[in-house]
Structure formats: C-alpha cells, structure tokens
Amino acid sequence: MRLWIGIDDTDSLEGMCTTYIALLLLDELIEVGEPLGLPRLIRLNPTIPYKTRGNGAVSFQMEIYDLDRAMEIADEVIRSFAELEDENTNPGVVFVEEEKVPFLREFAEMAIKDVLSINDALKVIERLSIPHLKYKNGRGLIGALASVGARLDDFVYELLAYRYPERFGKPRICDLESFYDLDLRFYPVIFDTVDWCHNVVMAVPGTPCPVLFGIRGEKIEALKEAINILKTESWEKYAIFITNHATDMHLISDGEVRDFRSYKIVGEVVKKPYEIVGGHVFFEIRVGEQILKCAAFEPTKQFRNVVRALIPGDKVEVYGSVKNSTLNLEKINILELQKQFVELNPICPSCGKRMESAGKNQGFRCRKCKTRAFDKIRVEIPRKIETGFYEVPPCARRHLTKPLIRMKVAKRHIFR
Ligand SMILES: [Zn+2]
Known part of the structure; x- marks a missing residue:
C-alpha cells in the first residue's frame, strides 16, 4: 500500500537530528518497500515553548508491502537512535494511507500557525485509525501528522549533508570561504547560505547534530552542483528535502x-x-x-x-x-x-541669519539688527x-x- 510516513521529536539539544533518523528509517524500510519522491522537512510553529532545536518534522512516501514489519523496523530505529533518555524527546511515528492525507490538511496548518496538544493529535489518530508509534508522552505525533498533512503551495529545497558518525560532536572542518564562493556563484537560486555583513556562515550549524551543512534553494540541480564548490571534511551522505523553509507559512x-x-x-x-x-x-x-x-x-x-x-x-x-x-x-x-519636522529658531528678516533666544519666554532676537520674533518655525526634514x-x-x-x-x-x- 502507498503510505506517507511521518516522524518527529527524536532529537535533543545535545545531539541527533530528526532528519538523520528519518533517513535511517527510510533506508531500513527498503527491506519492505520502495521510496517514492523526495522526503519533506516541515517546520512547525516556531514559537512553541517546548520545541526541540528547529521544531522540524519529516515525512516521506513509500510503497509498503508489509505494514507490520515496517512498524517493527521503525520501532527498532527509534529505540536505537532517538535520544529517548532526554526528558524533552518524545518521538512519534505515523503511517498514513494516501487517501487520508487530505483529512490532515487542517491539522497541519494548525501545527504550523497555532498551538496544538498531544490530545489533539491522538484524537485525529483515533478518528482516522492511523497506525502509529508513540514514545513517552508522544508529543512527536503532532509533528509527525503535520509533516504528512502540510500542503505546500510554496516550498524550497534543502540539501543537508551528514557527517561520518565518528565525527559527530567534533568541531566541523569547513573552509568557510568556500561558502562565500558558493553564494557568489549561485545566489539568488541558492540563498541564505552566508551573511556578508556579519561574517556568518548560516549553512554550517553550531550544534552537535550530525548535519555538516545545509543549503537551500529553488532548484535541485543547482544544489547538487553547488556542493562541489564547498571545501569541508568529507560527508557520509546527503539528502534533498522539500521544505516549507523561507515561505512565511507560519x-x-x-x-x-x-x-x-x-x-x-x-x-x-x-x-x-x-x-x-x-x-x-x-x-x-x-x-x-x-x-x-x-x-x-x-x-x-x-x-x-x-x-x-x-x-x-x-x-x-x-x-x-x-x-x-x-x-x-x-x-x-x-x-x-508621515512628514517629519524639526523646530528651529526663526530667521532674521533683515540679515537672514538664525535668531537667538532672548531669554526664557522672551522669544527670539537678532542682536545685530534688533529684530524680534516670538515663535519657533517648523521645517520639514527628509x-x-x-x-x-x-x-x-x-x-x-x-x-x-x-x-x-x-x-x-x-x-x-x-x-x-
Ligand atoms: Zn539680523
């Protein structure tokens, strides 16, 4: 059967990354199925107080031949790789038949714009009879469902490159100059790679997660070509996600x-x-x-x-x-x-110079010409x-x- 698989909240501030675990899961599921199209990385409401790092959830579509076995595999992957010992990590995985996806549209929109509870997710799961895996309080089910249901009227592509596991947690070896070279050559098809004014390379994260770098753009081919410019430690693999990054969807x-x-x-x-x-x-x-x-x-x-x-x-x-x-x-x-004005001392009608104050509440005067005036003048300034x-x-x-x-x-x- 054709299924959308959604996964969220497997990482913690100390490490891991839901995109990485989602890709591991995708690889393992090839035993019982066939991937269809690109995975999706969906960012949810960025203001949610209990979010993990980026509040992003992942979904991908597969033709699955054995759902029970697929769920067993997913359980093994979560138990092996998710940061379950962290109290803020509460994974959820859902397996949604394609016909049910339209019924998740509104839920997904709420997850991106509004505030949802775990109970809201459980109600949807029950109503639509969605096979799922829930760990601890299961908060990840919210993002898992939303990543499947989100309708992307606008989207960009994000290429994420992952480090070799033995490099996780170690300082990243990256020639940052090469990211500026990438920007010079591929902007604006690829954007937000670097910040020229403040000397920051946004493409390289500072967290201990498995991501070596991430670049985003409008065209898949450009992203694939662009990584050849980059000079970094070697990466184990990369993946391209369809995402709601840079869309104002929130x-x-x-x-x-x-x-x-x-x-x-x-x-x-x-x-x-x-x-x-x-x-x-x-x-x-x-x-x-x-x-x-x-x-x-x-x-x-x-x-x-x-x-x-x-x-x-x-x-x-x-x-x-x-x-x-x-x-x-x-x-x-x-x-x-609005027009902006400043108040200035009046100009002497006789000599054309600006008058001076004649004392408190005494108005203004020109000492030389003996002229007087009472009020300041308003002058429009650009x-x-x-x-x-x-x-x-x-x-x-x-x-x-x-x-x-x-x-x-x-x-x-x-x-x-
Ligand atoms: Zn004067």
Whole structure:
C-alpha cells in the first residue's frame, strides 16, 4: 500500500537530528518497500515553548508491502537512535494511507500557525485509525501528522549533508570561504547560505547534530552542483528535502493577536521608537482598537536602524512572532511615511541669519539688527527611510521566514 510516513521529536539539544533518523528509517524500510519522491522537512510553529532545536518534522512516501514489519523496523530505529533518555524527546511515528492525507490538511496548518496538544493529535489518530508509534508522552505525533498533512503551495529545497558518525560532536572542518564562493556563484537560486555583513556562515550549524551543512534553494540541480564548490571534511551522505523553509507559512493575517502565534498585520505607529539596555529597539502600533508592541532585538543588527527611524503616524505592515505580547519583527513593509519636522529658531528678516533666544519666554532676537520674533518655525526634514519592505539580515532569519529575495514585490530593501 502507498503510505506517507511521518516522524518527529527524536532529537535533543545535545545531539541527533530528526532528519538523520528519518533517513535511517527510510533506508531500513527498503527491506519492505520502495521510496517514492523526495522526503519533506516541515517546520512547525516556531514559537512553541517546548520545541526541540528547529521544531522540524519529516515525512516521506513509500510503497509498503508489509505494514507490520515496517512498524517493527521503525520501532527498532527509534529505540536505537532517538535520544529517548532526554526528558524533552518524545518521538512519534505515523503511517498514513494516501487517501487520508487530505483529512490532515487542517491539522497541519494548525501545527504550523497555532498551538496544538498531544490530545489533539491522538484524537485525529483515533478518528482516522492511523497506525502509529508513540514514545513517552508522544508529543512527536503532532509533528509527525503535520509533516504528512502540510500542503505546500510554496516550498524550497534543502540539501543537508551528514557527517561520518565518528565525527559527530567534533568541531566541523569547513573552509568557510568556500561558502562565500558558493553564494557568489549561485545566489539568488541558492540563498541564505552566508551573511556578508556579519561574517556568518548560516549553512554550517553550531550544534552537535550530525548535519555538516545545509543549503537551500529553488532548484535541485543547482544544489547538487553547488556542493562541489564547498571545501569541508568529507560527508557520509546527503539528502534533498522539500521544505516549507523561507515561505512565511507560519504567518496569520487576521484575528486577535495572541502569544505564541506569528502575524502579518497592518497598523499605525503611535509611539516613537525607544531603546533599552542591550540594544533592543521597541515601538508601538495601533491595530484597530489594540495597541501592539513591536521589537527589533539586538541580533537583528542593521535592521534596527530602519525601526529607529520610524515616527508616530507612519503606516506599516509588521511580520513576526508574538511572545509576551510583543511582536518580534522578522520583516516590515513601510506603507506610508508621515512628514517629519524639526523646530528651529526663526530667521532674521533683515540679515537672514538664525535668531537667538532672548531669554526664557522672551522669544527670539537678532542682536545685530534688533529684530524680534516670538515663535519657533517648523521645517520639514527628509526621512531616513523609504516606503517598501525591509528585512532582518540573514544571520537573524528564522527557517520559516521568507526572505525578500523570494518575494515578488516592489520596493524591496534586501539584506544579504
Ligand atoms: Zn539680523
């Protein structure tokens, strides 16, 4: 029978990686089946508090000849490789017949945008009679189901290269320059490999997981060709996943703003930006009757200069996740800029020089010409920002955040 197999929550912060275990499982299942198409790596709601590292789940499709044996194999793989001793690792595996996939669409959308409980997953499993494996509290069932059910209207490809097991946990040997070479040659088909301004190679993780590097792009052939440029320790294998990375699939554009969800929402700036210790910049917008605090935290680097230049009256569309009632900006679309004025001392009508203060509440005077005036004058000054889209730099981007290079919009201010 034709099955989608979904797997999640097998890794911990200390090691392993669900993509790696999913590929091991895929290999083992060849004993009882035949893989169909590329595996999928689906990122779920990035604000979920109990998530493991990247909150990503994996699914793949196979023609399976013996489901019972397939489930035994999956159980062996999970017991051998998942980080079961970690209290935050609660694996789940599901085996979903193709006809049932449409009934998981809504559940998957909720898992990416909203907050679901383990009970929600168990209810779906029961209603649709989905064969599954559940370990400990089984939280991984949420992602396992979602990775099968997610509909990808937009997607990119992610090539992940894996280290030899004896290298796990050791420092990665990578010539970082070669990743810049890759970017020069393949951008924008392959994007978010490096951050030129901040000297960060995003393609190489800093965690002890089995991944040596990961590159993402629009075309499979480009990814396969690009890895020949890279100079690194040798890799054991690589795999290409279809993913919802860089798609903004986590954003909700209507309804009440709540914590642990991500939004794309229009409002008017009502509070001048202010900065707190640590370089975090905040401002407030009015959305209907609600006031929403927005933040550009220190890691968003030069993006904060855009935010600092906002003034009350500006109309903006903000993109980002809400936590502690504060929207953490990933992008901003400046729709309208208010005129900005400064108040200056008046100009002497006689000599044309700027007048000086004549003392507290005494107005202004020109000492030389003996002219006087009472009020300051308002002078319009040019704004430091333009309308259009601005984004956080690559080093501050989330997996799900759609970079401007992928957005077909006018007036993009791309940070590369
Ligand atoms: Zn004068």
